[in-house]
Amino acid sequence: MASALLPLLSSSSSPSRPLCLPSNSSLFTILSTRRLRLCCNSRKNRPHVTLRLSAIDSTAPLSKGSGDDSKKPLLEVRDLTAVIAETKQEILKGVNLVVCEGEVHAIMGKNGSGKSTLSKVLVGHPDYEVTRGSVVFKGENLLDMEPEERSLAGLFMSFQSPVEIPGVNNIDFLNMAYNARRKQLGEPELGPLEFYAYIAPKLDLVNMKIDFLNRNVNEGFSGGERKRNEILQLAVLGADLAILDEIDSGLDVDALRDVAKAVNALLTPKNSVLMITHYRRLLEFIKPTLVHIMEDGRIMKTGDSSLAELLEKKGYAAISAV
Ligand SMILES: Nc1ncnc2c1ncn2[C@@H]1O[C@H](COP(=O)(O)OP(=O)(O)O)[C@@H](O)[C@H]1O
Ligand SMILES: [Mg+2]
Secondary structure: OHHHHHHHHHHHHOOOOOOOOOOOOHHHHHHHHOOOOOOOOOOOOOOOOOOOHHHOOOOOOOEOOOOOOOOOEEEEEEEEEEEEOOOOOEEEEEEEEEEEOOOEEEEEEOOOOOHHHHHHHHHOOOOEEEEEEEEEEOOEEHHHOOHHHHHHOOEEEEOOOOOOOOOOEHHHHHHHHHHHHHHHOOOOOOOHHHHHHHHHHHHHHOOOOHHHHHOEOOOOOOHHHHHHHHHHHHHHHOOOEEEEEOOOOOOOHHHHHHHHHHHHHHOOOOOEEEEEOOOHHHHHHOOOOEEEEEEOOEEEEEEOHHHHHHHHHHHHHHHHHO
């Protein structure tokens, strides 16, 4: 959520910069239902990429799903190239990745390899422009959707560093986000009491006490509480694909176990998780279908969890050399 809010906060000191929030953020959902136009990468001024799949270099390595043909692809990323909007520096240099329904994928890689950029590009963060390639989500062209449409289509992202929203109560925030989604789906909104009944059992899932709901969003939360709160948002809003960027960072083993347990409980044969992590430790708690190693804006290697073991034992250089 941090990345969602920082552009919003910084815009107050720089009025020329449009307010913008990426898709997955609950706040984005709330604000978008108030019909505020917050995003600066609207379809009109975004470089439009309409590569046909057949036009994509078939020699590019494709980090496929599990290879099980009976599984339906949920996310298909082909030759995705993206630059930083402001400087035009290329960060993603041809990412290929297929995540099928019910799969858990892990992306590992050194700092600066482009993992967070990939996740932010997928949710439509305005800091980046897609310059080549395609992304199909549930059979639809994801790149053609506004960030809030991506969220409504079932994409959720937990950012690396969730930030505080001073003065906004956690339960009100979640209630508004949830109602915004229900409204857009044509379902009746839940009042405070009904929402309380809906959310209370979900607190157990992330092992949080009820008073957690009455505190301001992330204000004074420990690192672990912030991560739990992200998973609570996921549990409340639901998602077909949850992208979890370093959900394990700053967590002690108990908090990690709780967060992993909550993520595992949300997994169904239909929905999928794309988790980004530095540490194999997380993969002991959330078992990945496939592990991808990212390097310099590309997925260089894909394998099963033994790839993460090899990485831990031998380091990135050895993996790249194989
Ligand atoms: N908005 C941005 N402005 C400037 N540089 C950026 C921006 N986003 C990413 N980068 C740069 O792109 C590279 C990849 O960053 P990132 O995707 O955060 O890597 P990772 O998550 O793998 O550590 C880094 O060198 C980072 O400094
Ligand atoms: Mg990162």
